[in-house]
Amino acid sequence: MKPKLTLKQIARELDVSISTVSKALRDSSEIGEDTRQKIKAFAKLYNYRPNNIALSLKNRKTKTIGIIIPEIVxxxxxxxxxxxxxxxxxxxxxxxxxxxxNSFDKEVLNLELLANGSTDGFILSMAKETMQKEDYHHLTEVINQGMPVVLFDRVVDQIHCDKVIIDDVIGAKKAVQYLVDKGAKKIGLVSTVDYVSVGKLRTRGYLEVLRDNNVEVDEDLILKIEDMDNSETEIKEFIDKNDVDAVFAVNEHFAIHAIKAIQEKGLKVPEDVSVIGFTDGELSKRFIPSLTTVSQHGERMGAEAARLLIDKLERKPEEEESYKTVIVETSLVERNSTKS
Amino acid sequence: MKPKLTLKQIARELDVSISTVSKALRDSSEIGEDTRQKIKAFAKLYNYRPNNIALSLKNRKTKTIGIIIPEIVxxxxxxxxxxxxxxxxxxxxxxxxxxxxNSFDKEVLNLELLANGSTDGFILSMAKETMQKEDYHHLTEVINQGMPVVLFDRVVDQIHCDKVIIDDVIGAKKAVQYLVDKGAKKIGLVSTVDYVSVGKLRTRGYLEVLRDNNVEVDEDLILKIEDMDNSETEIKEFIDKNDVDAVFAVNEHFAIHAIKAIQEKGLKVPEDVSVIGFTDGELSKRFIPSLTTVSQHGERMGAEAARLLIDKLERKPEEEESYKTVIVETSLVERNSTKS
DNA sequence: TTTCAACACTCAAACGTTTGCGGAAAATAG
DNA sequence: CTATTTTCCGCAAACGTTTGAGTGTTGAAA
Structure with a gap:
């Protein structure tokens, strides 16, 4: 068990000063050719690697970014x-x-912990509880300390920072318009309650398409799920009670519950009823019938967020502050839950 | 934009020394009652938080653990x-x-990066490429430096460290025995090639059950998938060609491909053919029919691994080295892809 | 021989903490 | 009133780096 080589040990071993070692390894011209070679050879031989923590302290930057999300599963x-x-x-x-x-307290805790030197910046999607409380002081505080933050997916206007979102309204419109184009007349909507921003926006898209196509909105055909744990039975009742020829669901789970309910009612998907979901996950791909969905391109969102953050981190301080919001386009992935 | 309070600033502000501030905040009896209160009040008011990086450097421990996995999706x-x-x-x-x-090079890179001070220890599941190469020097090196490592899921005997695995053989046996008990006579196996250790072990479980029940092994009923991307068609051919009354698949995807193929063949699941998968994921729960599977209890594995690692990290150095392997039991989750 | 530049290297401070030790002032004892 | 203890606080080193300033030696020019 060798306990990790440091500059000091190399210095002692080779009988030079620490700074000589440091400079030699960084190819400084201050150090003579032969000592430089000697030091580099030694370092290589014993596989010297600078200590990241020490570097972080010195440079006042950690080269790590924190990402805080509501859940990983x-x-x-x-x-x-x-x-x-x-x-x-x-x-x-x-x-x-x-x-x-999805806990406010844990979000605050995590943020505080990471803000104390552990990371240079954050990428964050807000906890549900935070959005309900509308308490964002932990975020504004971190931002005030000069730490860059990028919000994604679940964002909020009150916070001033870079953001990455999807075009929820447009995405929903694409989906619903698709259903209309395929001849659907009575399109059901399975959404969430309005304080979940994505639910609200996707609902708006639904309404806009109906309006654009001069279809009257039937409030009975709109279901807003309050309690996720109870969504399955709520959806079943909704489908049983209403006579629809298409369903637009704001996520995968709602979509497959709808399909299940439709099938149990004795109808067929997509022959009798078409179903479109949102969020292109494993489930959508593998389900039978596979789901036509609005894909959110999460990977692209993550990449965009990281780029925004790193740009800000590496920006020269003289450049002036400016916050961008990038919108990642959704796309409709056609599969087997809709008529072709 | 206030740039983060340090001990030094508090000291200057209150006209005491840095050490006084530090000691006061840590409630040292060396500091007089009134100055102590004054300092604590000030720190609280301006929300002082010690810098993690500096602490890490001082204490030579970071209080963070690294987890390296082949893929997150x-x-x-x-x-x-x-x-x-x-x-x-x-x-x-x-x-x-x-x-x-799943890349060897990236695994090495990550390990090296994090080993240089960023983390106190590792939890790791090996990349497929690493297992093929059988090159573990990066791991042994890190272990030799005295950094605790816990391997999980994809482990290997050559490396000496704590491990968390599941009872693959027993899990497979549970599943196959279940099928036998339900009266299955011709049980198909959909597995992976043998260098994937889990594939090998689950296959062994399958074979053992057949032997224990005096069922002759029919090699035709065993499919070993080489190329994941081509698994769907391989499975379809396999199902079409063979006449089975039950299928045991070593993961979710294989299981649903099997179901799909069975259905396309005009047979019903579970009436004509029962199917059991391995790995209790989203897919198993939501698929129609929902899948009977062997659950791996990933969360429990993660928790165990973390406990092992932290135990080792906080162990007194005088205690002697010893490596444990904890086996997390699998359990059979009965759903609708098998006859009840 | 003196003067100065070039070279090769070391010193020391800094990043933000913690902590053993030493020291001055105040309190107590003799 | 001196001697000793106690109380309260500051100094400095340490963790592992980087880097500007400083120092000593050499060689060449004047």
Missing amino acids: HYFFTTVISGVEQVANEKGYNVIVCLSN | HYFFTTVISGVEQVANEKGYNVIVCLSN
């Missing part, structure tokens, strides 16, 4: 992480992942 | 992370996640 978030990780690694950054479990 | 791994994160957080540790993308 969720396809969309993992694709985002994947995207972040990819560009972060490319640019020499590490990624440290924290989970808020 | 994979249900099992996310549950493991979730488990790790939970107990790590409980004990005041951070988790930094790196992906090897």
Whole structure:
């Protein structure tokens, strides 16, 4: 068990000063050719690697970025992480992942912890509880300390920072318009309650398409799920009660519950009823019938977020502050839950 | 933009020395009651938080653990992370996640990077490429430096360290025995090639059950998938060609491909053919029919791994070295892809 | 021989902490 | 009133780096 080589040990071993070693390894012209070679050879032989922590302290930057998400056991978030990780690694950054479990307190805790030197900046999607409380002081505080933050997916206007979002409204419109184009007349919507921003936006897209196509909105055909744990039975009742020829669901789970309910009602997907989901996850691909969905391109979102963050981190301080919001386009992936 | 309070600034502001501030904040009895109160009040008012990096350097420990996995867009791994994160957080540790993308080189790179001071220890599941190459020098080197490592899921005997695995053989036996008990006579196996250790072990479980029940092994009923990308068609051909009354698949995807193929052949699941998968993911729960599977309890594995690692990290140096392998039991989750 | 530049290297401070030790002032004892 | 203890605080080193300033030696020019 050899306890990790330091500059000091090399210096002692080779009978030079620490600074000589440091400079030699960094190819400074201050050091004579032969000592330089000698030191480099020694370092190589014993596989010297500078200590990251010491470097972080000295440079006042850690080269790591923190990503805080509500939960990790969720396809969309993992694709985002994947995207972040990819560009972060490319640019020499590490990624440290924290989970808020959708709890406000844990989000605050994580943020505080990482803000004390552990990371140079954050990529974050807000916890559900945070959005309900509308308490963002932990975020504004971190931003005030000069730490760059990029919000994605679940964002909020009150916070001034870079953001990466998808065109929820447009995405929903693409989906619903697609259904209309295929001849659907009575399109059901399975959404979430309105304080979940994505639910609200996707609902808006749904309404806009109906309006654009002069279809009257039937409030009975709109279901807003309050309690996720109870979504299956709620959806079943909704489908049983209403007579629809198409369903637009704001996520995968709602979509497959709808399909299940439709099938149990004795109808067929897509022959009798078409179904479109949102979020292109594992489930959509593998389900039978496979789901036509609006793909959110999580990986691309993560990559964009990482790029925004790193840009800000490596920006010269003289450049002036400016916040961007990049919108990642959604796309409709046609599969077997809709008529072709 | 206030640039983060340090001890030095507090000291200057209150006209005392840095050490006085430090000691006061740590409630040292060396400091007089009134100055102590004054300093603590000031620190609280301006929300002082010690700099983690400086602490890490001083204490020579970072209170973060690294987890390196082959890919994150994979249900099992996310549950493991979730488990790790939970107990790590409980004990005041951070988790930094790196992906090897199943590449040997990236695994080495990540390991080296994190080993240079960024983390106190590792939790790791090996990249496929690493297992093929059988080159573990990067791991042994890190271990030799005195950095604790816990391997999980994809482990290897050559490396001496703590390990967390599942009882692959027993899990497979549970599944296959279950099929036998339900009256299956011709049980197909859909597995992977043998250098993937889990494939090999699960195959062994399958064989043992057949032997224990005096069923003759029919090599035609065993499919070993080489190329994941081509698994769907391979499985379809396999099902079309062979007449089975049950299928045991070593993962979710193989299981649903089998179901799909069976259905396309005009047979019904579970009435005509029962199917059991391995790995209890999103897909198993949501698929129609939902899958009977062997659950791997990833979260529990992650938690165990984290506990092992932290134990080792906080162990007194005088205690002697010893490596444990904990086996996390699998359990059979009965759903609708098997006859009840 | 003196003067000065070039060279090769070392010193010391800094990043933000913690902590053993030493020291001055105040309190107590003799 | 001196001697000793106690109280309270500052100094400095340490963790592992980087880097500007400083120092000593050499060789060549004047």
